[in-house]
Amino acid sequence: MSNVTQYVQTGLERFLETPPRWIFGYRLGLLGNPASVDRQFRHARELINQRFPGKLTTLYSPQHGFFSEKQDNMIESDHMTDPVLGIPVFSLYGETRIPTREMFENTDILIIDLQDAGTRVYTFVYTASYCLEVAKKFGKKVLILDRPNPVGGSVTEGNCLSPECASFVGRYPIPMRHGLTIGELLTLFNDHYGIGCDLEVIPMKGWDRSMYFQDTGLPWIPPSPNLPTPTSAMVYPGQVLWEGTNISEGRGTTQPFEIFGAPFIDTERILSSLGHRQLPGAILREIAFEPTSNKWSGSLCKGFQIHITDPHEYQPYITSLKLLQAIRFHHKEQFKWKSPPYEYEFERLPIDLLIGSAEIRQRMEKFDDLDEIAASWRIALEEFIHITREFHIYTRARI
Template sequence: MKKYVTLGLENLIADPPELLRGKRLGLLSNPASVDGRFNHASKLIHHFFPEQLKVLFSPQHGFFAEKQDNMIESHHIMEPELNIPVYSLYYDTRIPTREMFDQIDVLLVDIQDVGTRVYTFIYTVSFCLEIAAALKKQVIILDRPNPIGGTQVEGNILSKRYASFVGRFPVPMRHGLTIGEISQFFNQKFHMGCDLTIIPMTGWKRQMYWQDTGLSWIAPSPNLPTPQSCMVYPGQVIFEGTNISEGRGTTLPFEQFGAPFLNTKKIKAEADEMIKGACLRPVNFEPTSGKWQGDVCKGFQIHITSTDEFKPYLSSLILMQLIIKHHKNEFNFKEPPYEYELEKMPIDLILGSKKLRKKLTRLEDLSLLSDQWQKELESFKSISGKYHLYE
């Protein structure tokens, strides 16, 4: 397939900024941090800036993206080929320490985000911006596509009361920004004061999904193996806060979901009337790990038929409410802890709202939710639009 998008990493190599001359460099990356020819950012930077790359950093799931689930930490290691330290920012701290940043002058960030509020990579970057500002270090973001596009924004704005590592700031579930754009938004809107530079892509347009970029998809974490899994993730992630399998431990994480007790016939009959732009295909699956490991789950695979019509977040809220309606005795919300929060309900952290959980459990009409969100979404789009790098 023809490659249409040139990544920030590639533009950095083609035209290195003068500010990098002679500077000690750090790099936040993982296996998805490659150019269009699958060369990893760490090897490219080591080659084109000899002796300057001093330290590597890794986000959740580890430098090799091998850790499967939430709150499974990765340790600090030595990178075997470059023989430099890799500091895990999902270990004993999620925030870089002074000792880590003392070894660098500039932090390069080449991380593939997935466009969803609860994905922790953007908050790892936000902590890096704050520490860099405090220690007078520079940060350069090498921009990458939002795999689910930059035009659709969906969901409620996170309530500050439910801020956590799966939602630090008041943004909607589907934010419609690239990693460079949301980093600029965080830095300026929340007064972080970081000396921040974005190396933009060329060729990316806001309406592009990953499939339109001509780039090969490399999973940034084990359970987002395909662009399709990213497309349903803004909704299906809410099942992490329940006893419903979100498809972990199967070959279709997030694309399929279920539990041994689901009555798929009843749920599908109602869901088909309310969910647009997708087909729910009944499936049986047996997770090899995680919830319901070794048990046959009845559920659905979500097949998106129209990206314009499909609203992943609203669709999954509808599905969760139908499960509550038909299985009130079997369905449960998970108890804490979740992402280092020991008291608040995991579902409230994921939804960014306790009120929304109450609406679900009281079986309130969800068809009005999009209208209720519209005012705050318009406000968010007006503000975040100031940080758009692409039209």
């Protein structure tokens, strides 16, 4: 990361400063949550309502709810009335994940202002993709207010999703760490993968692809309850894999995804198989913790905290795969893949949906060399990088 914090203006701030002329007079809907704020922490719904009095008619919420109050996966939120504006809030993670005609009835233009996590399995972008499909169907326009990719835009990492592993944690063949802003990613979905709705993006000002969130000068508002800090977002593209296992990913603690473990883990044996505590761009620190909820609630877990020492060297996906493989090797009897259901999939293994490939999971079960496994996805990853250059809004990373 650079030592000098840059001033980044979000799509929300630019939109309010200079709205497109075509938007005036239309009824507006907003898909957002608590992270939909400007740098003074003012929420988008209030700012849009002030800028376009009486035109904001409908709100929509992704997973975790409009106030990000729901903690875990498959914990649905209900429709409600916004206590500030008195307008309906439709949950897109409840009785349906796809907007209905009735939900779009009073919306001419849907504004999307969501903070993405830069990771394939983060559901907000798939909620947005369903909104694009419904907007296309009913002749609505969509406006994306762009925000930073918290793990930067200069690195892509991991295998691209295999079609047989498509789910609500992966609808399109993208890698685990996609290196795009939400505006770029949704334009890719819309134009390259054929949604074809009337879509525009209000870009940020001052962001470039080398920036991690800490470089932006923007306040971090957790986009979901278990990404409390920019560091949790930085480890998430790898640490999310623990959700497909019986290893705690740190839910029910104050440092989800940064810490992980289980009662049966022998930390010394894990470190011996890795060679040392130092990993590329990170250090593993042995810890003990007791989750207050979720896996191993109330039980003493032994494991590690990942301390990032150099974000440019740290590769979250391959790092977590190697940690997972080490734990499987030393704890063959105790380690288990999590059983379904997971994100509304009731038959397929959660780990296959998370990795995005049953074949990679099967190779890991045989303890194939992970560097060889990584080499097998390189061609598809390079193809993805080539395709997405066309959709880059922002400059390449500074050298």
